[in-house]
Amino acid sequence: MSEKPDKAAQGPLAGVRVIDLTSVVFGPYATQIMADMGAEVIKVEPPAGDNTRWITTGPVPGMGGIYVNVNRGKRGLMLDLRQADDRETLRRLIATADVFIHSMRGRAIAKLGFDYAAVKAINPQIVYTNCYGYSRRGPDGDKPAYDDTIQAECGIPHVQGLMNGEPGYVATIMADKVAGLHALYATMMALFHRERTGGRDRGEGQEVEVTMFEAMSSFMLVEHANGAMFSPPTTPAHYHRAVEPNRRPYKTQDGYVAALVYNDKHWDAFMAAVNPPWASPEFATLAQRAKQIGRVYALLGETFLTRTTQDWLDTLRALHIPCARLQTTDELFDNEHLNAIGFFEEIETAQGPVRFPGVPTWFSATPGRVRGPAPTLGQDNEAVLSELESVAPAIVSESK
Missing domain, CATH: 3.40.50.10540 (Crotonobetainyl-coa:carnitine coa-transferase; domain 1)
Structure with a gap:
């Protein structure tokens, strides 16, 4: 009992x-x-x-x-x-x-x-x-x-x-x-x-x-309703950024890193610090990037291949850009923050x-x-x- x-x-x-x-x-x-x-x-x-x-x-x-x-x-x-x-x-x-x-x-x-x-x-x-x-x-x-x-x-x-x-x-x-x-x-x-x-x-x-x-x-349908909510619909019922095939953890020289170089503040900081060869005014605003998000993800993917995971984490954290090392579910039990x-x-x-x-x-x-x-x-x-x-x-x- x-x-x-x-x-x-x-x-x-x-x-x-x-x-x-x-x-x-x-x-x-x-x-x-x-x-x-x-x-x-x-x-x-x-x-x-x-x-x-x-x-x-x-x-x-x-x-x-x-x-x-x-x-x-x-x-x-x-x-x-x-x-x-x-x-x-x-x-x-x-x-x-x-x-x-x-x-x-x-x-x-x-x-x-x-x-x-x-x-x-x-x-x-x-x-x-x-x-x-x-x-x-x-x-x-x-x-x-x-x-x-x-x-x-x-x-x-x-x-x-x-x-x-x-x-x-x-x-x-x-x-x-x-x-x-x-x-x-x-x-x-x-x-x-x-x-x-x-x-x-x-x-x-x-x-x-x-x-x-x-x-x-x-x-x-919080995000995937998108333009399908309107009459007549303006888009299919999906949020294009969420389903973009290039939306995935970025491969680095020795692993993977998750990062969201997304809003204008973070984008500008990243461009100034990293200065990738493909930098262009055509990506200057969030609205411009949103219209070609697949291409943006692909170009960022090429850039992340040039450094190690820890190097990217150090750089991104210094710029206050959201980022994380990939963890397994087993590693959650040893997570420092938790x-x-x-x-x-x-x-x-x-x-x-x-x-x-x-x-x-x-x-x-x-x-x-x-x-x-x-x-x-x-x-x-x-x-x-x-x-x-x-x-x-x-x-x-x-x-x-």
Whole structure:
């Protein structure tokens, strides 16, 4: 039996109880941040556990790296919602909660008896967040969704193809994580509204829907809508600088460097310091360069081949031009800046020490932190059920 996650350093969500029926990454990433910010998150899993327990490696079976990361600081409750007693336990938990969040398909959660109407009947002030692939208001409302399929539908492989000549996914589960951030802010906005209208006792709860396809369509069209927003359209729906094939890290004599010699201030400083042989008035302004950005990138690429990576970093930093040495993801764990600010937090767990990437935001009065390890399957059943005996009366049972 485990204790509740550490409360020594209260975050901005201290006192908020979240019932988390999400799985994989979309929902768990949202609730992981809630836990980091002080919420008590109770992760409810079926007897088979969250699939993410098994898809990456860890020191013991069922505690893979992705699962351990996005479920840190949560309490673990294993319930078989096919069983009446376990459904009753969930109803009693709902009566004590501020937030109910799930990632089941609409028909599935309704069949179990935990759609919004049923949950609201138990706790009218609750914020109820649905994490779906597609909005229920459209024809694709009940389609399954995964990161790869959502990337495809929102245009990521298309714009990657414009850049690279062949469609491809980006090498991160972007749709899951972007949608998770949308689920987080949407839930927090609804919770803020509840607090402004009377709080936990009298405030207005509501149902929230967050979907991967709509979230990623909005995300992609920030810049790629471009001239397609206008009537009639003035350009195709892509941002030409972002998809330019020559937009890539610059190869140097001994490696690669990322640099953005872009605005007029940086361009003028670079030209004065480096004086490449191709310097010309035709590149003098940002507007001129934007119209021929592919050529500009190609010429810069030729210039960066003439020096070493460190030489370029020294030059560019002296000119205050944004630049960086290419790093591997492994190197992030040894990054001087991240380590200087204490970004990584090492937590002792039953499986040994785990070095977590920490909270990326900072609060002067209510800082977040990694509250503890991820739960093993059902590790908090005894503790949570014992607490319910004293704080949550039985709910009227479902009809037989």
